[in-house]
Amino acid sequence: MFRNVAELVELASTQNKKISDIMIEQEMEVTGRSREKILEQMNVNLTVMEQAVERGLKGVTSHSGLTGGDAVLLQKYIQSGKSLCGDTILDAVSKAVATNEVNAAMGTICATPTAGSAGVVPGTLFAVRDKLNPTREQMISFLFTSGAFGFVVANNASISGAAGGCQAEVGSAAGMAAAAIVEMAGGTPAQCAEAMAITLKNMLGLVCDPVAGLVEVPCVKRNAMGAANAMVAADMALAGITSRIPCDEVIDAMYKIGQTMPTALKETAQGGLAATPTGRRLEAKIFGIPHVHGEQQ
Amino acid sequence: MKYKSVFDIIGPVMIGPSSSHTAGAARIGRVARSLFGREPKWAKISFYGSFAQTYKGHGTDVAIIGGLLDFDTFDERIISSISIAQTNGMEITFIEEEAIPNHPNTAKVFIGDEHGELELVGISIGGGKIEIIELNGFELRLSGHHPAILVVHNDRFGAIASVSNILASHELNIGHMEVSRKEKGMLALMTIEVDQNIDDSVIKELEALDHVVKVAKIVD
Numbered sequence: 318m319f320r321n322v323a324e325l326v327e328l329a330s331t332q333n334k335k336i337s338d339i340m341i342e343q344e345m346e347v348t349g350r351s352r353e354k355i356l357e358q359m360n361v362n363l364t365v366m367e368q369a370v371e372r373g374l375k376g377v378t379s380h381s382g383l384t385g386g387d388a389v390l391l392q393k394y395i396q397s398g399k400s401l402c403g404d405t406i407l408d409a410v411s412k413a414v415a416t417n418e419v420n421a422a423m424g425t426i427c428a429t430p431t432a433g434s435a436g437v438v439p440g441t442l443f444a445v446r447d448k449l450n451p452t453r454e455q456m457i458s459f460l461f462t463s464g465a466f467g468f469v470v471a472n473n474a475s476i477s478g479a480a481g482g483c484q485a486e487v488g489s490a491a492g493m494a495a496a497a498i499v500e501m502a503g504g505t506p507a508q509c510a511e512a513m514a515i516t517l518k519n520m521l522g523l524v525c526d527p528v529a530g531l532v533e534v535p536c537v538k539r540n541a542m543g544a545a546n547a548m549v550a551a552d553m554a555l556a557g558i559t560s561r562i563p564c565d566e567v568i569d570a571m572y573k574i575g576q577t578m579p580t581a582l583k584e585t586a587q588g589g590l591a592a593t594p595t596g597r598r599l600e601a602k603i604f605g606i607p608h609v610h611g612e613q614q
Numbered sequence: 615m616k617y618k619s620v621f622d623i624i625g626p627v628m629i630g631p632s633s634s635h636t637a638g639a640a641r642i643g644r645v646a647r648s649l650f651g652r653e654p655k656w657a658k659i660s661f662y663g664s665f666a667q668t669y670k671g672h673g674t675d676v677a678i679i680g681g682l683l684d685f686d687t688f689d690e691r692i693i694s695s696i697s698i699a700q701t702n703g704m705e706i707t708f709i710e711e712e713a714i715p716n717h718p719n720t721a722k723v724f725i726g727d728e729h730g731e732l733e734l735v736g737i738s739i740g741g742g743k744i745e746i747i748e749l750n751g752f753e754l755r756l757s758g759h760h761p762a763i764l765v766v767h768n769d770r771f772g773a774i775a776s777v778s779n780i781l782a783s784h785e786l787n788i789g790h791m792e793v794s795r796k797e798k799g800m801l802a803l804m805t806i807e808v809d810q811n812i813d814d815s816v817i818k819e820l821e822a823l824d825h826v827v828k829v830a831k832i833v834d
Contacts, residue, residue: 318615320615340620341620343620344619344620344621347618347619348619348810348811349810349811350811355620358621359620359621359624361627362621362624362625362627365627381671419630420630420631421630421631422630423629423630423631423673423693424629424630425627425628425629425630425688425690426627426628426630427624427625427626427627427628428624428625428626428627428628428633428637428741428742429623429624430623430624430633430740430741431632431633431634431740431741431742432628432630432631432632432633432636432637432742433631433632433633435630435633438624460624461620461624463623463624464620464621464623464624465620467623467624468617468620468622468623471616471617471622471623471740471741472615472616472617475740476623476740476741477634477719477739477740477741478634479634479663479664479718479719479740480718480739480740485740493623527668527671529671530667530668530669530670530671530672531631531668531671531672532630532631532632532671532672533631580718583664583718584664584667584668584718585663585664585667585668585718586667586668586671587667603671604670
């Protein structure tokens, strides 16, 4: 059983296997279930992700009205051919947004690793699918590879915004996605770890400050940028760029930053964007309650 | 290792918007429901920490009531659970507690009907994973690292042996076990962590035992 990224990479490298293979084998060992059953369950999760993206790309709106429709705007923009940073990356962003818009509308999603950060992994997966043309099995492997890295973060740090801020949610999701993109694109296990490290380093310190406590503002756009971050970091790792700080130490830094982060910035809707005048005004409007903090109306 | 399965990370499939505040809350409610054994007539839910601050926005309230109605995390009826519960005649109270809990996402579920009551404290630790830390005043010291079951039983000789015999017959190894009771000869509680997942058929077999009142899985 691997306890950290170094052990995970070591296991995969010495046995000449992929990270996803190591994760599947560990799952078989821990749960006593067959490979077929485990792959089938992941296939179900993949289908849920696919349906959420499709639904989001048709356009949804949340009950509060704060989010929805941005995935559609972005798809139209891509089709206009005017995009500056490239179609694949914007496609990933749009599909991440689609998933989180469905989540905000209380639709059905698959948490990866959480619901608030559920857009990043499927967003990047379905964007690189169109570029790399993977088989269904390879797409399932993508989820096992992300799962393996998320597993290390969850056990050695945190994947909860209430415990570690947004860096623990979208930060972890982006790192997981970056690693999985690298594997799908043919990178080595070590390059997967570099991509995770590069991504997470750029998510450190990100607070969890949801307006009105809703998983909408800024969560949807943080998933957008998490997906973009993952795509860029994956390309960097595939180019041969490495992180000076090893992946496990970046994860540990994320954990310690989360512990010292004030409670007001950990999913309590008391600080950050939630406490801005507009954030408070939206909160009062949605719940019909007089607001105590921030701007008076 | 708190998380042991890849599906703790890639999963659960759930109704949005929050794995800890929606899916986790539904699971806490559902454990209470399965331990209570029937739909309660009333429910007093206390929210602490982040749960107290943000439960409305995250649908924590509808999720926990959905759990009390035995809905799974992906059951779309969660969205309208409060009106379903009220139609069934359930009286619901939500309390925003100010006390600072040890864990930021803590909920106390106090439910009952004319036949009995149950009080349970659960925490939602992230990604939809939960731990039950207190049941009817019994403090539970579960690592959360392994599948676990709670066995409510009458404090009689042989009750513990009969439970462990059934687990042994299914080749389930007990990694950690605790027995607590409030008064000699009264209701008692076995907390058992095992190495493998426990099938529902085993749970049914355990429940059929003399002196066993109720069995619930609390960690998958």
